[in-house]
Amino acid sequence: MRIAIVGAHRVGKSTLAEELLMNLPGYILEMEPYYQLETSGHEFSEIPTAEDFIEQFNYSARLVSKSEDNVIFDRCVIDILAYLHVIVPGMNIQLLFEAAQSVIAGIDLLVFVPIEEPDLIACRQTDLPKLRSRVNNLLYDWIGDFGIEVIEVGGSLSNRRDQVLAKIS
Helix, strand or coil: CEEEEECCCCCCHHHHHHHHHHHCCCCEEECCHHHHHHHCCCCCCCCCCHHHHHHHHHHHHHHHHHCCCCEEEECCHHHHHHHHHHHCCCCCCHHHHHHHHHHHCCCCEEEECCCCCCCCCCCCHHHCHHHHHHHHHHHHHHHHHHCCCEEECCCCHHHHHHHHHHHHC
């Protein structure tokens, strides 16, 4: 399977991805496009720009398109597009949304990690809590629009892991 873990920042996506990797022999983990691009020498703006998110979107689309089975993606085009839409609300993203729909068709399971109440991970002011909340709400609105199987996970890390493993077994 190809599994994409999506959500706003500081909700536990990477932690869940790493936990799933330890429990799914033969799988590989594709880390967040931001970190992969940064590691390869790409320099991002200190304050995220539309161009930064478009670069991540395109990179994520290439990752999904070239991937084979047994991959876990930490972020994918849908949450990157949500960030772009929130930071530049007037930008016409219709073509990118259509591209995201095409890319998402290559994913077998979308795992949505929402902000929980009470919030399980503290979000300091420096972590841009308003941006985080807006992206979370937009993802709630969008996740059903992609025509693939979606599971929303919650609770402790072990609960989240078990919810995903039960879904794919």
